[in-house]
Amino acid sequence: MTELRLSAPAGSERAAARRxxxxxxxxxxxxxxxxxxLIAFILVPLIVVQVQGLRFGLAEFWSSITRPEAISAVTLxxxxxxxxxxINTVIGVLTAFVLVRYRFPGKGILNTLIxxxxxxxxxxxGVMLVLLxxxxxxxxxxxxxxxxxxxxxxxxxxxxxLLVVGYPFVIRTVQPVLLQLDASxxxxxxxxxxxxxxxxxxxxxxxxxxxxxxGAMLSFARSLGEFGSVIVVAGNIPFRSQTGTVYVYTxxxxxxxxxxxxxSMVLLIIAFIVTLSVDWLMRRSTHA
Amino acid sequence: xxxxxxxxxxxxxxxxxxxxxxxxxxxxxxxxLLGASGSGKSTLLRVIAGLLQPxxxxxTLHGQDVTELPPQKRGTGxxxxxxxxxxxxxxxxxxxxxxxxxxxxxxxxxxxxxxxxDLIELAELGDRMPSQLSGGQQQRVALARALAYEPSVLxxxxxxxxxxxxxxxxxxxxxxxxxxxxxxxxxxVTHDQEEAFDIADRIGxxxxxxxxxxxxxxxxxxxxxRLFTAAFLGTANLLDARRSGESVVINNAYLPVPPGTPHxxxxxxxLLFRPEEVLLRRAENSVGxxxxxxxxxIQSIAFAQPMLRVQVALTGEHEGNLVQALLTAAEARALxxxxxxxxxxxxxxxxLLPT
Numbered sequence: 071m072t073e074l075r076l077s078a079p080a081g082s083e084r085a086a087a088r089r090x091x092x093x094x095x096x097x098x099x100x101x102x103x104x105x106x107x108l109i110a111f112i113l114v115p116l117i118v119v120q121v122q123g124l125r126f127g128l129a130e131f132w133s134s135i136t137r138p139e140a141i142s143a144v145t146l147x148x149x150x151x152x153x154x155x156x157i158n159t160v161i162g163v164l165t166a167f168v169l170v171r172y173r174f175p176g177k178g179i180l181n182t183l184i185x186x187x188x189x190x191x192x193x194x195x196g197v198m199l200v201l202l203x204x205x206x207x208x209x210x211x212x213x214x215x216x217x218x219x220x221x222x223x224x225x226x227x228x229x230x231x232l233l234v235v236g237y238p239f240v241i242r243t244v245q246p247v248l249l250q251l252d253a254s255x256x257x258x259x260x261x262x263x264x265x266x267x268x269x270x271x272x273x274x275x276x277x278x279x280x281x282x283x284x285g286a287m288l289s290f291a292r293s294l295g296e297f298g299s300v301i302v303v304a305g306n307i308p309f310r311s312q313t314g315t316v317y318v319y320t321x322x323x324x325x326x327x328x329x330x331x332x333x334s335m336v337l338l339i340i341a342f343i344v345t346l347s348v349d350w351l352m353r354r355s356t357h358a
Numbered sequence: 359x360x361x362x363x364x365x366x367x368x369x370x371x372x373x374x375x376x377x378x379x380x381x382x383x384x385x386x387x388x389x390x391l392l393g394a395s396g397s398g399k400s401t402l403l404r405v406i407a408g409l410l411q412p413x414x415x416x417x418t419l420h421g422q423d424v425t426e427l428p429p430q431k432r433g434t435g436x437x438x439x440x441x442x443x444x445x446x447x448x449x450x451x452x453x454x455x456x457x458x459x460x461x462x463x464x465x466x467x468x469x470x471x472x473x474x475x476d477l478i479e480l481a482e483l484g485d486r487m488p489s490q491l492s493g494g495q496q497q498r499v500a501l502a503r504a505l506a507y508e509p510s511v512l513x514x515x516x517x518x519x520x521x522x523x524x525x526x527x528x529x530x531x532x533x534x535x536x537x538x539x540x541x542x543x544x545x546x547v548t549h550d551q552e553e554a555f556d557i558a559d560r561i562g563x564x565x566x567x568x569x570x571x572x573x574x575x576x577x578x579x580x581x582x583x584r585l586f587t588a589a590f591l592g593t594a595n596l597l598d599a600r601r602s603g604e605s606v607v608i609n610n611a612y613l614p615v616p617p618g619t620p621h622x623x624x625x626x627x628x629l630l631f632r633p634e635e636v637l638l639r640r641a642e643n644s645v646g647x648x649x650x651x652x653x654x655x656i657q658s659i660a661f662a663q664p665m666l667r668v669q670v671a672l673t674g675e676h677e678g679n680l681v682q683a684l685l686t687a688a689e690a691r692a693l694x695x696x697x698x699x700x701x702x703x704x705x706x707x708x709x710l711l712p713t
Contacts, residue, residue, distance in 0.1 A: 254442040258500075260429040261407050261436035262456040263507065272455075276446040 119338065123331035134332035139308045143317035144336055150225060150313065151293035154232035159286040162240025163278070169241070170248040187237050195234050196302025199227065223305045228313060231299035236292055240285030247281040248274075284348050291344045294337060360385040360543040361511055366405060366415030368398075368567075375401045376412070377567040383545065383560075385420075388537050390558035391547045398567040399547045403513050406545065407434045419510050435504030435542075439516040441496040443488040449475075449499050450484040456507035474502040477536060494525040501533065505540065512537070512544040518553065530557050551591055555579070563587050579632070581618075581709050588630050588711060595636070595681050597651070599629040599710070606710060609652040609675040619710050630709045636683035637704035638668065640693060649705045652676060656699045659690075666690045670703055 124131050134140065169181060187195070203210045203221040213219045221227045251274065259269040275282075297315040304311035306320060314337050321330035361383040368376040375398045383389045393399040404410040406417055408429035416425045424432050443452050450471050457467045475481045478498040488496055497517055504512060517533070518526040534557045537544050548554055554561050555575045562572045563586070571578060571587045582588040588596065597608060605612040608629055629651075641653055654670035657680065661667075668683045668690075681703055685693075695701070 252440065252442060254438045254440060255444065257409050257429075258436065258438060258442040258444075258503075259455075260409065261432075261434055261513075262503070263430050263433070263459045264455075265430055268459060273444055276444075 116338065119331050119334050122327060123335045125328060125331075130328065131332050131335075134329045135336055137329070139312070140317060140329070140333050142309050143312045144314045144333065146225070146228070146312065147294055147314035147337070148340065150228045150232055151236075151290050151296075153229050154236050154293050155286045155290040157229075158233060158236050158289055159240050159282060162237070162285060162289075163244055163282055166241045166244040166248055170245060184238050184241055187234050192231075192235055192296060192298035193302060196231055196299035199230055199234075199299070199303050203227065203230070222303060223307060223311050225311070227303040228300055228311065231303045232293040232296055235296050235299060236289035239289035239292065240282060243281045243285035243288070244278050247278045251277050280351055280354075283351055287344045287348045287351075291341045294341055294344075360387070360420060361389075361406065361545070362416075362418040363402070363406070364416045364418070366402070366412045366417065368401060368405060368410065368412050375567050376405070379415070379564075379567075379569045381562060381569060381572065383543060385543055386541045387543055387559045388534065388557060389543075389545045390554040390561045391545060391564055392549070392551060392554045392561050393547075393564035394549055397564045399549075399564045400515050401567075402564070403515050403545060403547050406511070407436050407513050408432045409436075433507070433510045435507075435509030435512045437497070437500050437504050437512070437514040437517045439519045441488070441493070441500045441520075443496055443500055443503070445488055448485050448487060449480065449491070452488065452499055453502045453506050455503060460507055470506060474506055477505075477539075478502045478532075492525075493521050494529055497521065497529065498532070501536070505536075505542070509542065512542050514544065514546040516548055517546065518550075519548070526553070527556075533557065555591075563590060565590070580707075582630070583711060585628060585711060585713060588628075588709075593633050593682050595631050595633065597629045597676055597679060598713075599627050601625065601627055601710070609672075611649075611651050613649045613651070613705070613708070616707075616709060626713045627710050628713050630711055631705050631707070633667070633682040633684040634665075635706045635708065636670075636681060637706055638670070638683055638685065638689075638693060638695065639702040639704060640695075641700035641702055649708070650702050651705060652703055654681060654701055654703050656695055656697050656701060658697060659695060668695065670701060672703065 123134075135144075165184070169177065200222060201207065203213070205211055205214055205222070210221060213221055219226060221230065255273055255277075256269055259273045264272065295315060296313075297319065300313050301316050301319070304313070304316075306312055306316050308317075312320070314333060318330045318333050318337070321327070321333070361381075363379055363381045366376055366379045367374065379402060391399040391402065401410060405412045406419075408424065408427060408431075412425070416423055418424065419432065419434070444455065447455070453471045453474055454467045457470060462470070471484070472481070475484050478501060480495060480498060480502075483491065483495065488499065491499065497520075501517070514533075518529055521529065530553055533546075546557070558575055560572060560574055561578055563570045563578065563584075565586055570584050571582060573582075578587055579591055582591070585596070588594045599606050599608040601607070601615065602612075604615050606615055606627075606629060613629075639650075652672055652674050654672040657669040657671050659666055659668050662684070665684045665686060668685055670681045670683060671677075672679045672681060683703075685695075693701075
């Protein structure tokens with residue numbers, strides 16, 4: 071909804087600029103800086119990776135990404151990121167709802183804490199999780215001995231780490247939309263006869279759905295590339311706790327840049343597809 | 359009776375928003391709650407709908423005590439000032455929402471929606487999204503949505519407040535027409551007295567959480583019981599007076615007490631008369647026999663279409679009081695009035711109320 075309002079004047083401004091003839095030097099400089107930055111820091115590295123990955127041809131690229139370890143690593147990344155995205159979407163919508171609709175002591179602090187995962191080095195996140203779930207800790211030994219769940223150097227550890235890293239996304243995309251959603255919409259649904267659940271399902275959720283999906287996809291894309299916390303929590307055990315990024319790191323260390331680039335490309339393509347879908351979804355929701 | 363409110367009170371902390379309000383609204387009536395912003399009128403409406411819980415008191419709808427019921431179970435139709443349409447649903451889906459919750463067959467839903475679209479004269483816009491409609495059209499859809507499931511009562515919270523004047527007048531006429539046709543009991547909340555006078559069967563004046571007075575528009579305007587009502591509705595000329603038997607004494611003039619006036623002997627009273635009830639005569643050709651209250655000097659004459667608004671400063675006992683008079687152009691021409699002229703002030707009709 072906001073995007074619609076933002077995009078309309080932007081479009082008309084562009085039209086106005088086109089009509090008025092040549093843009094000024096200031097405007098040209100502004101564009102040159104913005105585009106130059108984008109090219110130097112995003113586009114060039116992207117191209118270099120592609121070139122490197124495809125240096126020995128498609129066959130070599132294919133054999134690099136179809137190595138059992140590579141497949142296992144990328145699959146593990148996608149799988150853990152997907153589980154994380156699912157959990158954080160449910161919790162994120164809930165949290166956003168609580169933050170918008172209710173008043174409680176400590177709300178301001180909680181609201182600030184939510185952004186913390188953006189700011190803490192993910193390596194630190196990993197260390198925190200090791201300190202919390204390690205075999206020598208109460209929680210860690212309880213989970214391991216009583217329930218038989220290994221957290222560290224295993225899938226649960228990776229998912230835990232990703233849960234922290236991907237936590238803010240859904241909350242921060244849904245929260246403003248919920249804020250914008252008038253309380254009288256809920257009240258209208260109530261007076262018409264809709265119960266709390268029906269109101270959420272038919273009135274509130276359809277309004278926040280694009281934001282929910284956007285947040286979920288962003289957190290997914292972010293987790294796919296997570297490295298620091300994962301290597302601390304899960305180590306680097308092929309076929310068990312080695313994620314895509316950790317695999318790439320291992321190949322770089324081993325000097326096999328071609329294999330590293332090839333798997334990087336796969337991760338990039340997945341992230342690119344997700345980002346494009348988010349973009350497409352946003353545009354579609356503004357036209358609805 | 360259709361809606362019965364008994365002793366409803368509501369406070370937010372130390373601030374009382376509704377003070378022991380009791381009110382009975384008849385079936386099929388269009389009742390207007392009139393008050394300034396912050397008077398508590400919207401709060402009362404929300405209490406009736408169940409969106410707010412009163413601290414004390416009972417709400418009865420059609421003989422059923424609904425005080426403990428949640429809004430979903432009360433079956434009221436509520437129309438909000440900001441329309442509150444569901445943005446992701448078409449007009450048709452919005453109107454059908456209440457029916458689909460009640461699991462009405464889709465055939466019946468379609469029939470009912472078509473009927474309501476006709477009623478609000480938007481038959482061809484059923485598949486539009488709310489964002490593609492004007493404010494007035496959106497509010498008509500909101501009305502249809504609230505009427506679709508045949509609500510027990512219709513509650514309207516400043517429904518025309520966000521619309522411009524011309525649309526507002528059209529839409530309230532349309533509302534009256536629909537309300538009359540369906541015979542649904544309705545309460546409308548507004549701060550706009552012109553709107554209240556235009557559509558209400560009865561008006562309740564609410565001020566600082568207190569329901570001051572209830573009556574037909576005509577009664578409230580001509581014969582209010584409370585000073586606040588007299589001053590709040592329209593322009594009021596209020597002068598101190600004294601009652602003596604069957605006469606009102608004002609400025610050495612004795613006027614007969616209007617019939618139906620309660621016994622106010624010995625009380626300090628106010629004489630109320632509306633600007634259009636004021637008669638002006640040139641002082642030099644004084645005439646007896648009329649209800650003349652004194653003399654005054656014309657302060658200003660202004661055009662208030664289609665009438666002339668004349669301000670007269672009283673002299674004598676009521677010196678310093680200004681009387682507002684409304685004269686037709688013909689009257690004014692016949693009198694040939696100018697600023698500074700001395701005039702006799704007479705009254706066609708007046709009303710007494712306790713101070």
